[in-house]
Amino acid sequence: MSGALAQFGQYVTDHHHWDGPRGIPHRTVEHLRLSVTAMVAAAAVALPLGAWLGHVRRGGVVVQWLVNIGRAVPSLAILAILFPLSLRYGFGLGFWPTVPALVVLAIPPMFANAYAGVRGVDPATVEAARGMGLRPAQVLSRVEVPTALPLILTGVRVATLQVIATATLSAYVGFNGLGSFINEGFRQQDDAKLLTGAVAVATVALTVDALFVLLVRRATPWRMASARPSRKGTT
Amino acid sequence: MVPALRLVAVSKRFPGARTDAVADLSLDMPEGTVTALVGPSGCGKTTTLRMINRLVEPTSGSIDLFGTDIRQLDVHELRRRTGYVIQQAGLFPHRTVAANIATVPQLLGWDKQRVRERVDQLVGLVGLDPELLGRYPAELSGGQQQRVGVARALAADPPLLLMDEPYSAVDPIVRAHLQDELLDLQRRVRKTIVLVTHDIDEALKLADQIAVLNIGGVLEQFATPDELLRAPASPFVEQFLGRERALRRLALQPVGTGPIGPVPEVVEGLPTVTTGAPLREALDAIVAWGVEQVVVVGDDGSPVGGLDLLTITERIGNAPSRRDTA
Numbered sequence: 095m096s097g098a099l100a101q102f103g104q105y106v107t108d109h110h111h112w113d114g115p116r117g118i119p120h121r122t123v124e125h126l127r128l129s130v131t132a133m134v135a136a137a138a139v140a141l142p143l144g145a146w147l148g149h150v151r152r153g154g155v156v157v158q159w160l161v162n163i164g165r166a167v168p169s170l171a172i173l174a175i176l177f178p179l180s181l182r183y184g185f186g187l188g189f190w191p192t193v194p195a196l197v198v199l200a201i202p203p204m205f206a207n208a209y210a211g212v213r214g215v216d217p218a219t220v221e222a223a224r225g226m227g228l229r230p231a232q233v234l235s236r237v238e239v240p241t242a243l244p245l246i247l248t249g250v251r252v253a254t255l256q257v258i259a260t261a262t263l264s265a266y267v268g269f270n271g272l273g274s275f276i277n278e279g280f281r282q283q284d285d286a287k288l289l290t291g292a293v294a295v296a297t298v299a300l301t302v303d304a305l306f307v308l309l310v311r312r313a314t315p316w317r318m319a320s321a322r323p324s325r326k327g328t329t
Numbered sequence: 330m331v332p333a334l335r336l337v338a339v340s341k342r343f344p345g346a347r348t349d350a351v352a353d354l355s356l357d358m359p360e361g362t363v364t365a366l367v368g369p370s371g372c373g374k375t376t377t378l379r380m381i382n383r384l385v386e387p388t389s390g391s392i393d394l395f396g397t398d399i400r401q402l403d404v405h406e407l408r409r410r411t412g413y414v415i416q417q418a419g420l421f422p423h424r425t426v427a428a429n430i431a432t433v434p435q436l437l438g439w440d441k442q443r444v445r446e447r448v449d450q451l452v453g454l455v456g457l458d459p460e461l462l463g464r465y466p467a468e469l470s471g472g473q474q475q476r477v478g479v480a481r482a483l484a485a486d487p488p489l490l491l492m493d494e495p496y497s498a499v500d501p502i503v504r505a506h507l508q509d510e511l512l513d514l515q516r517r518v519r520k521t522i523v524l525v526t527h528d529i530d531e532a533l534k535l536a537d538q539i540a541v542l543n544i545g546g547v548l549e550q551f552a553t554p555d556e557l558l559r560a561p562a563s564p565f566v567e568q569f570l571g572r573e574r575a576l577r578r579l580a581l582q583p584v585g586t587g588p589i590g591p592v593p594e595v596v597e598g599l600p601t602v603t604t605g606a607p608l609r610e611a612l613d614a615i616v617a618w619g620v621e622q623v624v625v626v627g628d629d630g631s632p633v634g635g636l637d638l639l640t641i642t643e644r645i646g647n648a649p650s651r652r653d654t655a
Contacts, residue, residue, distance in 0.1 A: 220419075225491075
C-alpha cells in the first residue's frame with residue numbers, strides 16, 4: 095500500500111499528467127461541465143415543482159412515492175439503457191447518455207427538500223402574508239421560498255455531491271472526465287492512476303461542498319440571528 | 330351615518346361541517362371605534378374576523394366596508410387597505426424589522442424615501458427602539474415582535490385594523506403594557522379596530538363595544554362594556570363575564586366622568602383620588618382607610634369634590650334600596 099502511495103505521489107507530480115486532453119485539469123473541467131449540466135436540468139424540474147406542491151400543501155404521499163422510486167433506480171442501469179439509444183439517435187458517446195442518469199439521481203433530494211421546506215414554513219407567517227394582500231405567487235416567491243431557502247439549498251448540496259461522485263460512471267460510456275482515471279486505472283491495473291481519479295473526485299466534491307456552506311451563510315444571514323439570543327430584549 | 334364596517338346576516342358553514350361556524354351575524358361598527366369579538370373556542374370569532382379580509386368567504390350574508398360590499402373590491406386591494414395582526418405576529422423571519430414593516434407600502438409601490446420616513450414614524454408610534462430596525466425577528470422578544478406586527482399592519486395607514494388574539498402569546502405584564510400602548514395609539518390614530526379575544530377582561534379594557542358569541546357563532550349580546558356588566562342578556566353572558574361585575578364596572582368609569590359630591594368640610598386625614606382615576610380606586614380607598622368618603626382632587630392637586638359609598642353606588646345605577654334585588 096505504501097508502494098501505491100509512492101506511485102500515486104509520482105503520478106500526480108509528473109507534469110505530463112497535467113497537460114492535454116487526458117490531463118487532470120482538462121478532465122476536471124469536463125467532469126464539472128457534465129455535473130453542472132445535469133444539476134441545472136434537474137434543478138429546473140425539481141425545485142419549481144417541489145416548491146409549488148409545498149405551496150399548495152398537497153401531494154405529500156405522491157412526493158414520497160416519487161422520491162423513493164427515484165432513489166431506488168440505479169444510475170448504471172439508466173446508463174446501460176440510454177447508451178445504445180443515444181448512439182442510435184445521434185447523441186453520441188459519453189456526455190448525453192450520462193446526463194439523464196445524473197438528472198434522475200439529482201431530482202429526489204432537491205424535490206423532497208423544496209417540498210418539505212416550503213410546506214414547513216410557519217403557517218402564521220403565510221397567514222400574515224396572505225392577510226396583508228400578497229398574491230399567491232408573491233407569497234411563494236417573497237415569503238415561502240426565502241424562508242425555506244436553508245432546506246432548499248441543503249437539497250441542492252446533497253444532490254450536487256451525489257452527482258459529482260456518480261459522474262465517474264460516464265467513463266464507462268466513453269466520457270473523458272475524472273472517472274476515466276478510475277476506469278483506465280482499473281483496466282490497466284495502475285493503482286496510482288486509479289487513486290488519482292478517486293482523490294480528484296473527492297477533492298472536487300469537498301471543495302464544492304465548502305463553497306456551498308459559504309453560499310448558504312451568505313444567502314441566509316437571518317439564520318445566524320436566532321443564534322444570538324443575547325441580543326433579545328425583555329419586553 | 331354609514332358605519333365603517335357592517336355585517337348583515339353573515340353565516341359560514343365550512344364544507345363537510347354539520348353545523349354553522351357563524352350563524353346569521355349582524356353587527357355595525359362605527360368609524361373610529363374598537364369592537365371586540367369574544368367567546369369560547371369554537372364560537373366563530375376568528376372565522377368572523379377572517380371573513381372581513383376575505384381569508385374566509387361567507388356562505389351567506391354580506392359585509393360592507395364604508396358602504397361598499399367587500400365582494401366588489403379586489404381581494405388583494407381589500408387586504409392591503411386592512412391592517413391584520415395575528416397572535417404569533419407572523420413576522421417574515423428572513424427580513425429585517427424595517428423590511429417587515431415596509432411590506433405593504435412596498436406592495437403599493439411607494440418610493441424608497443417615503444417608505445423609510447413612514448417606517449421611522451411607525452417605530453415611534455408603537456414604541457419600538459429604532460436600533461431594532463436592522464435586526465431579524467428571531468432576535469426580538471415576544472412583546473417586541475408584537476409591536477413590529479402592529480407597526481407592519483398600520484404601515485399603509487389603513488382605516489381598518491383586524492387583530493386576532495394579538496396579545497395572548499405574551500406574558501401578563503407585557504400584555505398589560507401592550508394593551509395600554511394600544512389604547513394610547515388608538516387615541517392618536519382613531520382606527521376602526523376589530524379585536525378577537527377569548528379574554529373578557531382584555532375586551533372590557535380595550536373595546537368600545539363587545540360582541541359576545543356562543544358556540545356555533547350565535548350572538549348572545551352586543552353592547553358596551555358597561556352595559557354588558559350591568560345587564561348580561563343571558564346566563565351564558567353572565568357566566569362568561571365572571572364574578573365581581575359591579576367592581577369591574579367601577580374600574581371602567583373614571584371619577585371625573587359623572588356626578589360627585591361637594592368637597593368634604595374637613596379634608597385632613599382623608600384619602601384623595603384624582604378625577605382621572607377609576608371609581609374603583611375611590612372605593613378601594615374608602616375600604617382601605619375605613620372612612621366615609623374620599624376627596625376628589627384635580628390635576629393640580631386641589632380638592633374639587635368628594636365621593637362617598639352612596640354616590641359611587643349611584644354612579645353605576647344601583648340605589649341601595651335596590652341592592653337586594655339587583
